[in-house]
Amino acid sequence: MALNIAVCMKVAPDPDKYNQISLDPVTKTLVRSGIDSVISGTDLHAIELALQLKSKFGGKVTLISMGPDSNEKQLREALGYGCDEAVLLSDRKLGGADALATSYTLYKGIEKMGGYDLVLLGNASDDGSTAHVPSQLGEWLGLPHLTDVIGFEMSEESFCLAKKEVEGAVNTYRLSLPAVIGVTKRLNTVRHPNVMAIFAAKKKPFIKLTAADLENLDESRIGLAGSPTQAVGYLDADFHRDCVEITGKDDAEKAAELLRVVLTAKK
Amino acid sequence: MKELWIVAEQNRGVIAASFYEILSKAKAVYASAQEQPCFAAVVLAGDEMPAAELKSSGVDKIYLASEPMLADYNPALYTAVLTAMAETYRPEILLVAASAQGSEVAPGVSARLKTGLAAHCTELKLDEQEQLHMIAPAFGGKLMGEYIIPTCRPVMASIKPGVFESVPQTAKDAELVCFDASDIVAAEAGIELVSSEEVVETELPIEKAEVLVCAGLGSAVTGNFEKVKTFAKKLGASFCYTRPIADLGYMPNEHAMVGTSGKTVKPKLYIGFGVSGAAQHVCGMKDSGMIININSDEEADSFRISNYKVVSDCGAVLDELLKQI
Numbered sequence A: 001m002a003l004n005i006a007v008c009m010k011v012a013p014d015p016d017k018y019n020q021i022s023l024d025p026v027t028k029t030l031v032r033s034g035i036d037s038v039i040s041g042t043d044l045h046a047i048e049l050a051l052q053l054k055s056k057f058g059g060k061v062t063l064i065s066m067g068p069d070s071n072e073k074q075l076r077e078a079l080g081y082g083c084d085e086a087v088l089l090s091d092r093k094l095g096g097a098d099a100l101a102t103s104y105t106l107y108k109g110i111e112k113m114g115g116y117d118l119v120l121l122g123n124a125s126d127d128g129s130t131a132h133v134p135s136q137l138g139e140w141l142g143l144p145h146l147t148d149v150i151g152f153e154m155s156e157e158s159f160c161l162a163k164k165e166v167e168g169a170v171n172t173y174r175l176s177l178p179a180v181i182g183v184t185k186r187l188n189t190v191r192h193p194n195v196m197a198i199f200a201a202k203k204k205p206f207i208k209l210t211a212a213d214l215e216n217l218d219e220s221r222i223g224l225a226g227s228p229t230q231a232v233g234y235l236d237a238d239f240h241r242d243c244v245e246i247t248g249k250d251d252a253e254k255a256a257e258l259l260r261v262v263l264t265a266k267k
Numbered sequence B: 001m002k003e004l005w006i007v008a009e010q011n012r013g014v015i016a017a018s019f020y021e022i023l024s025k026a027k028a029v030y031a032s033a034q035e036q037p038c039f040a041a042v043v044l045a046g047d048e049m050p051a052a053e054l055k056s057s058g059v060d061k062i063y064l065a066s067e068p069m070l071a072d073y074n075p076a077l078y079t080a081v082l083t084a085m086a087e088t089y090r091p092e093i094l095l096v097a098a099s100a101q102g103s104e105v106a107p108g109v110s111a112r113l114k115t116g117l118a119a120h121c122t123e124l125k126l127d128e129q130e131q132l133h134m135i136a137p138a139f140g141g142k143l144m145g146e147y148i149i150p151t152c153r154p155v156m157a158s159i160k161p162g163v164f165e166s167v168p169q170t171a172k173d174a175e176l177v178c179f180d181a182s183d184i185v186a187a188e189a190g191i192e193l194v195s196s197e198e199v200v201e202t203e204l205p206i207e208k209a210e211v212l213v214c215a216g217l218g219s220a221v222t223g224n225f226e227k228v229k230t231f232a233k234k235l236g237a238s239f240c241y242t243r244p245i246a247d248l249g250y251m252p253n254e255h256a257m258v259g260t261s262g263k264t265v266k267p268k269l270y271i272g273f274g275v276s277g278a279a280q281h282v283c284g285m286k287d288s289g290m291i292i293n294i295n296s297d298e299e300a301d302s303f304r305i306s307n308y309k310v311v312s313d314c315g316a317v318l319d320e321l322l323k324q325i
């Protein structure tokens, strides 16, 4: 039962640096200089699952990403984890897409590549974090889908079992393949590749597709113009408070003063 | 009359608190609007019971799809039924809770209806044309993004639970509209619920706690995680944590995880040990009454949103706190 698996991967600004993002006080535009772009963290767990399934059942893992040409760098890095090939959907026309337009474009890319037994994604991206793309992609593809997955296994031929937490319960669902699965970080532990593997990945197949390469593409569904949800702008969220330091000659003194403050506030 | 729908999520027959929060906010947003919408609750359930609870909630209408197959949450069934209801009655606005269920069903419905959806909203408002603007954390809560859905209908938004206060509404005798979902339920295939382990919460939910003690990764990697828990217990406070504590397995689940991807809390007092103050965490606790952080790094971002700070090794401070309390 070899599995043909696609992992949709997003490149996002490094989430550890979001405290450095600000708004230009005059133009109200984003200032995010000096923040590197990385593979969106949860997608690494989707890659990990894909690779585990491949080593167990055999098959192939294809990375699919929508974004600018510069995403080749992170896609090559992801190939170093052990994925077999990468597809980049890159075109000016695709820019400014909301989740719905993104999921439509990924759907068209998947269709162009001929379809997969399993499509895996990180449940939410580091930056947008809407968690909309997995379900929306499942809908475009017309396939069963489940998000927020914390446990996954293949069951009998062409079925899988996926576990998720809902209000008041942990539910296990059985999905027929092909299926779309949004995974969480709790699903597995990512094994990071060594330098040799990343180097070797330089020779792996890398396919770039533009909008013109996608068949029967409805141009009214892509990019900014195809996005029903529009950003009006950003607002500053400054939660700064004036902070008093609790001091003391040692930790015993600091703790005593801290406890006094805590017990007063608690009353 | 344009309709504003709020999905009244039910779990084992009980309507979720989020419904009342969203209804209260929606009513407040439209309080002085020229054009008043018809407020409707939408219920998908195994029987008619949950709808009875809503009769006097303050809504004008209740749309009920009651089928035995809808008793337990099945994403495909819920998505199909909610889509069919929206296609039949064409609401102007469709609001759901950004709960586990709502966060999954809403994008599926939006894809089927080919409309927009704003995620995890923490504020709603109307502009001069009485168009709904939806505001949600962006970049992990470092900024707030403001969104509109100008052309597609319904306007869809998922609303972060715990953000809006639920205010008692004037009861109305709501009209009940029953939607026959039997054909849809029978036709959907591809995903079935095979087992459900009930999770019984024994602790007070952190959203309800007056005092919260938070364990950050800095407490765990230095071997002081248990001390934070003990201190919380001795103080009579509830215990919460940052995302890495759940991701790295120090805690088995995310029930008491605070932040954009966890719970939103507003305790009277919040005390964090070894919390760096990442935007994603701050977004979930910034509205706390008093904030205190203990961190060994004097440059920690968590200090910038605190009223009090202790710059020290949290292990040493915890040892003293446990001795002195």
Ligand SMILES: Cc1cc2nc3c(=O)[nH]c(=O)nc-3n(C[C@H](O)[C@H](O)[C@H](O)COP(=O)(O)OP(=O)(O)OC[C@H]3O[C@@H](n4cnc5c(N)ncnc54)[C@H](O)[C@@H]3O)c2cc1C
Binding pocket: A015, A016, A041, A124, A125, A126, A127, A129, B140, B215, B216, B217, B218, B219, B222, B241, B242, B243, B244, B245, B257, B258, B259, B260, B261, B262, B263, B273, B274, B275, B276, B277, B278, B279, B280, B281, B284, B294, B295, B296, B297, B300, B312, B313, B314, B315
């Ligand atoms: C999409 C996305 C969603 C996220 N959602 C959430 C969320 O909902 N909630 C959340 O919390 N995070 C969330 N995160 C993660 C977030 O970005 C941070 O990584 C996380 O909040 C950091 O947790 P922390 O402060 O416990 O750990 P760290 O950032 O590792 O900070 C540890 C702190 O401990 C201090 N420290 C170390 N040793 C000591 C010591 N001996 N004594 C005292 N202090 C010490 C350090 O100085 C440091 O400040 C999300 C991330 C992403 C990408």
